[in-house]
Amino acid sequence: MHEDLSYAEIFGEEGVQLKLKIMHAVDRSLDQITVSRVCERAGVSRQTFYRNFDSKYSLHWWWPMHVHRFYLAEVGRTIDWETGYYHHVQLLSMEKDYFKVATQYTVNFPCVNSLMPDFRKCAIVETLKDYRGVSIDEDLMFSIDSWVKTETEVFTEWYRLGTVPDPETAAKRLVDIMPTRLYEAMRME
Numbered sequence: 001m002h003e004d005l006s007y008a009e010i011f012g013e014e015g016v017q018l019k020l021k022i023m024h025a026v027d028r029s030l031d032q033i034t035v036s037r038v039c040e041r042a043g044v045s046r047q048t049f050y051r052n053f054d055s056k057y058s059l060h061w062w063w064p065m066h067v068h069r070f071y072l073a074e075v076g077r078t079i080d081w082e083t084g085y086y087h088h089v090q091l092l093s094m095e096k097d098y099f100k101v102a103t104q105y106t107v108n109f110p111c112v113n114s115l116m117p118d119f120r121k122c123a124i125v126e127t128l129k130d131y132r133g134v135s136i137d138e139d140l141m142f143s144i145d146s147w148v149k150t151e152t153e154v155f156t157e158w159y160r161l162g163t164v165p166d167p168e169t170a171a172k173r174l175v176d177i178m179p180t181r182l183y184e185a186m187r188m189e
Contacts, residue, residue, distance in 0.1 A: 009070070010067065010070060010091065015052065016066070018044070018048070018052065019053075019062055019066075021042050021043075021044070022038060022039075022042045022044060022048075022049060022052060022053065022059070023059050023062065023063065023095070023098055024042070024098065025037075025038045025039075025041035025042035026038055026056075026059060026098065026102045027041065027101065028101060028102075029101070029102060029103065030056050030057055030059065030060060030102050030103065033056065034056070035049055035055075038056060038059075058115075059102065060102060060103060061115055061116055063092070063095050063098070064092060064116060064155065065115070065116065065119055067088065067091035067092060068088070068119065068120070068123070070087070070088075070091060071083070071084045071086075071087035071088045071091070072084045072085070072088040073123045073127075075127070075186055076124075076127040076128070076131060076132055076185075076186030076188065077127055077131045079188065080187065080188040081171075081174075081175050081178070081183060081187075082172070082175055083171075084171075085167075085170060085171035085174050085175065086167045086168060086170075087167070089164065089165075089166075089167040089170040089171065090167050092155065092159065092164075093164060093167070096159055096162070096164060099159035099160065100159065100160065100162045103156065103160040116148075116152045117145075117148040117149050117152050118148075120151065121144055121145065121148045124144050124147075124182075124186070125144065127186060128140075128185055128186065132185060132186060134185050139181070140181060140182065140185065143179040143181050143182045144182060147178060147182055150177070151174065154174065158170070
């Protein structure tokens with residue numbers, strides 16, 4: 001497996017500690033908490049909250065999008081699918097307690113309305129075009145669209161229910177159900 005990143009690389013960016021502080025102020029489902037309560041618990045103003053997040057529901061997607069670039073975005077560029085998923089699950093799991101609490105009953109912000117599938121789609125398309133030189137036809141785009149929705153749903157349910165497998169098992173399960181054409185197009189030799 002690819003070597004681990006340092007905490008400084010993951011947490012060292014300006015604003016990351018503040019966003020984590022706000023995120024950690026969530027003590028119940030996002031459907032059941034107000035922005036005012038989050039701000040009070042985090043010790044920040046509403047202005048600070050809204051400078052960092054569009055809504056209370058964007059708290060759910062910030063951490064996955066932040067850690068995405070460390071490994072998952074590197075699939076097909078510098079690492080293989082298994083390595084990317086292995087390390088991505090490790091990073092996501094650093095906040096598994098948050099996800100279990102914050103998304104436990106959340107029904108007003110389903111995965112299909114999230115930014116994550118579009119975010120993932122852009123990264124995969126960029127990798128295929130710019131790093132792999134792959135022409136994307138209608139069938140491959142269908143595979144990409146289907147996969148990023150599936151991937152987002154799987155991760156969300158694992159963390160919402162607290163059933164995320166260990167990183168090695170998670171990586172294997174995700175790769176096992178991935179569309180073959182997409183897997184092959186981004187396979188590292």
